[in-house]
Amino acid sequence: MQASDLVGCRYRLVQRRAHPDVPATPAAQARAERADAARAAVLAHLPGPSKNFRCLDLDTEADRWEREMATLEAMATGAHLITHAAFAYDTWQVDVDALVREGDAYLPLLITNHRVARRVQSAGSPSLPAVPTHRVGLSAPLELPYRLRHHSVDGYRLGMAARALEASDLDAGRGLIIGQDRDTAFYVDTQSYQPALERALEAAAPANLPTSPRRLKECADCRFWHLCEPVLRARDDISLFLPGDRGTPYVERGIGKVQELIDASLGEVSALAQAWRDGTVLLKRPEFVAPPRADVEVDIDMEAYLDQGAYLWGAWHAGEYTPFVTWAPLGGQAEAHNVAAFWQWLMQLREDAHAQGRTFAAYCYSAHGENHWLRMSAQRFGTPSPQEVAEFIASPEWVDMFSYVKRGFAGPHGLGLKLVAPQAGHAWAEDDFDGEESVNARRLAVAGDQHARQRLLDYNAGDVQATARIREWMSQGAPGVAELG
Numbered sequence: 001m002q003a004s005d006l007v008g009c010r011y012r013l014v015q016r017r018a019h020p021d022v023p024a025t026p027a028a029q030a031r032a033e034r035a036d037a038a039r040a041a042v043l044a045h046l047p048g049p050s051k052n053f054r055c056l057d058l059d060t061e062a063d064r065w066e067r068e069m070a071t072l073e074a075m076a077t078g079a080h081l082i083t084h085a086a087f088a089y090d091t092w093q094v095d096v097d098a099l100v101r102e103g104d105a106y107l108p109l110l111i112t113n114h115r116v117a118r119r120v121q122s123a124g125s126p127s128l129p130a131v132p133t134h135r136v137g138l139s140a141p142l143e144l145p146y147r148l149r150h151h152s153v154d155g156y157r158l159g160m161a162a163r164a165l166e167a168s169d170l171d172a173g174r175g176l177i178i179g180q181d182r183d184t185a186f187y188v189d190t191q192s193y194q195p196a197l198e199r200a201l202e203a204a205a206p207a208n209l210p211t212s213p214r215r216l217k218e219c220a221d222c223r224f225w226h227l228c229e230p231v232l233r234a235r236d237d238i239s240l241f242l243p244g245d246r247g248t249p250y251v252e253r254g255i256g257k258v259q260e261l262i263d264a265s266l267g268e269v270s271a272l273a274q275a276w277r278d279g280t281v282l283l284k285r286p287e288f289v290a291p292p293r294a295d296v297e298v299d300i301d302m303e304a305y306l307d308q309g310a311y312l313w314g315a316w317h318a319g320e321y322t323p324f325v326t327w328a329p330l331g332g333q334a335e336a337h338n339v340a341a342f343w344q345w346l347m348q349l350r351e352d353a354h355a356q357g358r359t360f361a362a363y364c365y366s367a368h369g370e371n372h373w374l375r376m377s378a379q380r381f382g383t384p385s386p387q388e389v390a391e392f393i394a395s396p397e398w399v400d401m402f403s404y405v406k407r408g409f410a411g412p413h414g415l416g417l418k419l420v421a422p423q424a425g426h427a428w429a430e431d432d433f434d435g436e437e438s439v440n441a442r443r444l445a446v447a448g449d450q451h452a453r454q455r456l457l458d459y460n461a462g463d464v465q466a467t468a469r470i471r472e473w474m475s476q477g478a479p480g481v482a483e484l485g
């Protein structure tokens with residue numbers, strides 16, 4: 001058992017033991033490759049060996065047991081930095097990207113693709129001890145204005161590593177974690193993870209594992225779906241329609257099947273269950289209102305890479321797609337110039353409209369990401385200014401289409417752009433290019449792959465056109481959508 005078995009679906013552990021040969025999905029493989037790439041990039045930036053700093057890199061090709069033994073031996077030599085360590089303990093095992101010596105003990109160091117800490121702005125806010133990646137094991141920690149973000153799987157890994165170190169009497173009581181900001185290693189208290197780890201291990205004990213599947217969000221990307229789905233369908237399980245805990249209130253009332261939910265006539269939820277059964281994607285609510293329109297309209301969609309920055313601002317205006325894009329590393333001049341160019345273009349469009357006495361509106365489908373990266377760009381680069389961004393976001397000229405869609409429709413599978421736009425008659429050039437794929441394509445694009453670059457631009461162009469199409473379709477009253485209730 002590994003830390004990843006302790007999060008999400010516990011039935012996965014049952015399936016993994018029963019069907020060990022089912023291969024990982026392509027998406028999971030791609031995630032693993034990204035994690036490997038992150039690990040390699042960070043390990044390359046850890047301090048190298050010197051007279052007073054002994055480093056040992058354990059052989060990742062070695063058999064697992066050999067690596068575990070090599071880890072114990074490496075610690076016994078007192079090496080300052082041990083990379084690719086591995087431990088086995090009780091019923092579980094854990095890989096530790098590095099062990100960093102601190103006095104007579106070791107700190108486990110974990111490298112992850114999660115955002116592990118968030119910068120805090122206000123005076124008097126908490127701080128976190130941290131050290132630059134290239135000074136790990138060499139420099140004393142500095143207090144940085146960050147707050148830790150919790151990811152269960154990372155906490156379990158660090159908690160497991162601490163337990164394994166404790167078994168050798170070498171636990172320092174704290175660890176290090178490096179996330180999307182590859183240059184900073186944050187110190188964490190590994191003791192604080194122990195109670196949650198204890199509970200998770202208890203829940204994963206064979207006697208406590210579920211005996212049958214229940215559909216969760218993660219089923220969509222699970223290697224065992226082809227085994228679980230027939231079981232769920234055969235019993236018309238309510239989780240097919242209401243995954244995870246969403247079905248629990250009904251199960252507690254004795255409603256465990258989709259058909260029972262339909263027959264219970266419980267208003268919207270029963271109507272949506274019927275829609276799910278019929279394959280209906282959208283129902284129109286009585287509260288439906290068309291979005292506001294303007295003389296000059298532009299649809300916006302932004303693509304960001306992890307926590308590193310926004311690399312593409314795409315705009316659809318007057319039947320033309322205009323991308324503002326950079327393939328250079330994010331966080332520097334290239335990103336600053338790109339967002340400034342986009343902002344100036346957008347503001348010029350608005351100014352021209354106003355000068356001609358025309359109304360202006362910019363549309364976005366769920367503006368959360370765009371607002372975040374506009375604010376972050378303002379904070380980091382100064383153009384646009386924080387005030388300009390705040391005024392624009394708060395203005396009626398920035399229209400979040402998703403708020404109108406949410407008010408106007410209900411759907412058994414949610415109201416994501418990819419579900420709603422086809423109802424409005426939009427088709428993407430490439431069907432299977434989702435968010436996960438775009439993250440992979442971005443990696444290739446940065447490495448110079450022209451095909452990946454074009455795919456990302458086409459994907460973005462598809463999204464802005466989809467937003468425009470929904471807007472027009474809703475203005476016509478969303479023809480073709482049945483009324484709810």
Ligand code: SF4
Nearest residue numbers: 009012213219222228
């Ligand atoms: S398909 Fe769903 S229920 Fe089955 S093991 Fe995977 S996550 Fe669990």
